[in-house]
Amino acid sequence: MSAALQIVEPGLLTQLQGTAYRGRRDAGIPLAGASDPLARALANWIVGNKAEAVAIETSLAPFAARALRPLNIGVAGAGAEGVTVNGVSTEPHCTLYLHEGDLLRIAPPRGGCRTYVTMGGGFACAELMGAQSTYVPGGFGGVGLLKAGDRLDGMGEASAEARSLPPELRLTPGEAHVLRIVPGPEFRSDSLDLLTRASGWSVGRRADRIGIVLEGESLPLSDANMLSSAVFPGTIQAPPGGQPFLLGPDAATMGGYPRVAQIIRADRHLIGQLRPGTRLRLVAAGPDEAREIYKGKMRQLRRFLPDIILD
Amino acid sequence: MIYTGEDNLLVPLEATRIARFANAVRGRLDWQDIVPGLADCALRFDPDKVTVEEALAAVQDVLAELADVSETASALSTEHSLIAHIGGPDTAMVAERLGLPGAAALADWIARRTYRVALVGFQPGFAYLDDLSPDGLPDIGRLETPRQRVAAGSIGFLGGRACLYSQDGPGGWPIVGRVEARLFDPSDDPPAMLSTGDILRFEPE
Numbered sequence: 001m002s003a004a005l006q007i008v009e010p011g012l013l014t015q016l017q018g019t020a021y022r023g024r025r026d027a028g029i030p031l032a033g034a035s036d037p038l039a040r041a042l043a044n045w046i047v048g049n050k051a052e053a054v055a056i057e058t059s060l061a062p063f064a065a066r067a068l069r070p071l072n073i074g075v076a077g078a079g080a081e082g083v084t085v086n087g088v089s090t091e092p093h094c095t096l097y098l099h100e101g102d103l104l105r106i107a108p109p110r111g112g113c114r115t116y117v118t119m120g121g122g123f124a125c126a127e128l129m130g131a132q133s134t135y136v137p138g139g140f141g142g143v144g145l146l147k148a149g150d151r152l153d154g155m156g157e158a159s160a161e162a163r164s165l166p167p168e169l170r171l172t173p174g175e176a177h178v179l180r181i182v183p184g185p186e187f188r189s190d191s192l193d194l195l196t197r198a199s200g201w202s203v204g205r206r207a208d209r210i211g212i213v214l215e216g217e218s219l220p221l222s223d224a225n226m227l228s229s230a231v232f233p234g235t236i237q238a239p240p241g242g243q244p245f246l247l248g249p250d251a252a253t254m255g256g257y258p259r260v261a262q263i264i265r266a267d268r269h270l271i272g273q274l275r276p277g278t279r280l281r282l283v284a285a286g287p288d289e290a291r292e293i294y295k296g297k298m299r300q301l302r303r304f305l306p307d308i309i310l311d
Numbered sequence: 312m313i314y315t316g317e318d319n320l321l322v323p324l325e326a327t328r329i330a331r332f333a334n335a336v337r338g339r340l341d342w343q344d345i346v347p348g349l350a351d352c353a354l355r356f357d358p359d360k361v362t363v364e365e366a367l368a369a370v371q372d373v374l375a376e377l378a379d380v381s382e383t384a385s386a387l388s389t390e391h392s393l394i395a396h397i398g399g400p401d402t403a404m405v406a407e408r409l410g411l412p413g414a415a416a417l418a419d420w421i422a423r424r425t426y427r428v429a430l431v432g433f434q435p436g437f438a439y440l441d442d443l444s445p446d447g448l449p450d451i452g453r454l455e456t457p458r459q460r461v462a463a464g465s466i467g468f469l470g471g472r473a474c475l476y477s478q479d480g481p482g483g484w485p486i487v488g489r490v491e492a493r494l495f496d497p498s499d500d501p502p503a504m505l506s507t508g509d510i511l512r513f514e515p516e
Contacts (some may be wrong), residue, residue: 025344025355026333027503028432028477028495128497138435138478140497175494185314185321227441228430229348230317232355253346254432265318265358290317298359311343 003068003133004119004154007146008103011058011115012061013208016125016142016152018132020052020311025253031233031311032133032141035209035272036114038301039077041308042088042169043116046074046095048159051307052134053122056146060275064105065117067098068151072120072158076165078112078173078273093165112173113275119304120158137210137250169304173273180267180285180293184235186226186258191219191238192284195261200281204243207276209250214280222258231255233311234263234271246271264290266297269310313370315363318343319355326350326429326441328389330508332377336349339369347430347507349439388427390512391492394514395466397421398488401454405468408449417487418515426473428509436477436495436503440511445471457483464489466513475505488515 007014017040020033032042034057041051043210056063057089060078067073073096074081079094084105098104106115125132125142134142143150174247183192194217203214219238231237235247237257248271263271264285274280285293301308314321324332329347336354337345344355354365397418406417415471427439433439442448448470459481461467467474476482477494490513494504505511 023344024502025346026431026507027501028435028437029502129500129502135435138497173479182317182512184316227349227351229321229351230344230346230353230432232344252433254348262316264321287315287317287363291363294317295359 002153003151004071004123005065005128005152006068006151007065007148007150009062009064009105010146010148010150011061011063014056014058014063014146015134015144016054016123016132016137016146016239017057017134018122018125019052019130020133020249021129021131021135022311024129025230028253029129029138030135030250030253032135033311034116034271035249036077036116037310038269038308039171039272040118041115041305042165042171043074043076043118045116045305046076046093046163046165047072047120047164048161049118049120049122051305051309053118054125054151056117056123058106058117059113060108062106062108063115063117064103067100067102067104071098071154072096072160073104074118075106075113075115079109079115081172082107082109093170093255094166106168110174111165111175111275112273114272119154121154121156124153124155135250166293166304176279176281177270177274178281178283179270180264180283180290181236181261182264182285182287182290184259184261185229186222186259188220188222191260194219195236195244195282196284198281200279201244201279203274203276203278205276207274209248211248211251212246212271212274214244214246219244219260226256226258228254228256231259234268235259236261236263246270265310266290266294267304313367315367318358320366320370321351321353322374323351328377331380332373333507335362335373335377336369338367339373349429353393362363388508389506390510390516391505392512393490393492395421395488395490396516397488397515399465399488401468401485402487405485405487408451408470421487421513422515424512426511428505428507428511430507431503431505432481434477434495435497436505438475438477438494438505440473440475442471442473451485453483454485457481461486462489464491464494466490477503
């Protein structure tokens, strides 16, 4: 393992994300892992890695890093169309070969929120509880938030093969989003009607890995006193303030607010691309329909990414 | 009524039956998560591996089996006795609510209580505790303004309910002391010391 990449411009909330902390919610440990695991898997594919190999997850701001030795790099997610090496534009969604000293830069994305930067073999990251994910609110995992000057080591063998994503997987997040929901345990028809209204919602300024405030109208307040119960990434809560709160991978595992809806499994990875100020429409689906959508999506994705996992 | 979502079920349960249910259902299917709440247990599964019919059938089977079992605490629960230092910032208020003269009396009082771990959540390793004999205990409210920083190990106290903060961070419960034990260590296996259904007592020093 030797120093591979040095961070020059860190971006926002930049952190390493590999395999998630699965099956630990009963100890109060959230999933963590990539906010958009599909984009991360695609970036990993470009450099011949497994879907969950440790990648850099960065948000919104410009990101730049310098190669400390020859490397192959993949970029997918928001801003994949704005990647330069030493100031020169690169072909999006293809393996990039960097020489020692080359500067990789990703411009602030036009649409979407999160970008994944991968390296052949993956980035070195200590294993904790059998996983390799950063959980910033708990202060463990990964190497914390990446700052300018940080050096990342590589690990494993890099594949020399040049790869290019097929057109249908060159997924570039847009500036508006449509996500499907099923009713939650405390659903109310008036709340669901509001959530699925045609005018949609605005993604609030508070939008991070813990959760996203949806701005628009206030959900009706519940007079029922809810005893603490499990929540999951994709749960939409109706807190006392009225603004719906959509939970992300770093949200605490228990909640005391009514759970009005749940983003369907096939769409949960898109939560990672919700960017403050953009429009979001929520569309209702039934649980059976949601399962069929998920199974169909996994069948299609596995043809290309055999080890993809969507939680 | 069991809530049936796309990939999760929510089973309403009496508090005293949750740990037993969670343990019994664990081996029936390849669940992704089994997460006890205060009055329920959530179960998450992968619809690609488990059908919702299989999931519901497993739950119904376990509920039927448990219906025949008495509700008394299982002899198989893990028991903990945690060394505690009583005397946090809200000790005087809590002692008064309990009709006790002060911190020393509160320490003697709390040493005689027995708690069951109701759930672990809010923070990794954070435990919510239920007094096994809550009748007659006062209903102490949460603080008007939560504290910005409560130290790891702090004991929160609301009367029939208590809690243990597993890491430094904000906290809204009245604080009456601190345990010495490390409640959560991500490099340990298992990482959290406490689980739903465990029995716990405090040993004031």
